[in-house]
Amino acid sequence: MQIRISWPAGQLTATLGDTPTSMALAKALPIVSTACTWGEEVYFDTPVSVAAEPDARQVVDPGTVAFWTEGDALALPYGPTPISRGEECRLASPCNVLGRFNGDPRLLATVRSGDPIRVERVDPA
Template sequence: MQTPLRIRISWPAGHLTATLDDTPTAQSLTQALPLVSTARTWGEEVYFDIGVSVSRETGARQVVEPGTVAFWTDGPTPISQGAECRLASPCNVLGRIDGDPGLLSTVRGGDPVRVELVDA
């Protein structure tokens, strides 16, 4: 059985980890790590460029649960309705935040964000 891939996402006010699914997009992301980017926010959503270009996967979704780690192939423009997390177009789901995704509320637009693999 393969060990799940985990990443650490860090910003000035905190950090969290996420467990990635075994998908082509997640594999492309892990090959680009470690990386540093600049955070952007839209409501309660946090997004940033990772410098990776991939195609939309068959299982791409437009509505996701809070705490979902996703990759927008078309670029981020969230259009949530009510309490849902709705993206402007389907995204490739990479995995889930480990623990409380509410920690992301401390990310501010313009914060540096570092993404790296967690040592197994």
């Protein structure tokens, strides 16, 4: 499944795997929320509430689309967070991994806290 995440200064598409959390997110789309930033991570509330999956991870690659179960939020790291060790992307706690961005995740640096952010499904061409 492909999704588009857009904000006033840009947009990125991502490919999500076939996971229980991805399916729950798909049912809730489109989502409009308000962006928050934490170091080099963008996160925002969703109407989705799910449990941690067995392969939930706290340290992920830049450009990972993750779901923070403790906050019912999408977590989109593109670089270090305040609790990272070195250059790693360390999330606040273990998150469900949904997929990856198709483009350069550093574009997320243009998201400002308080920006409106929209997530929608992208139909295959």
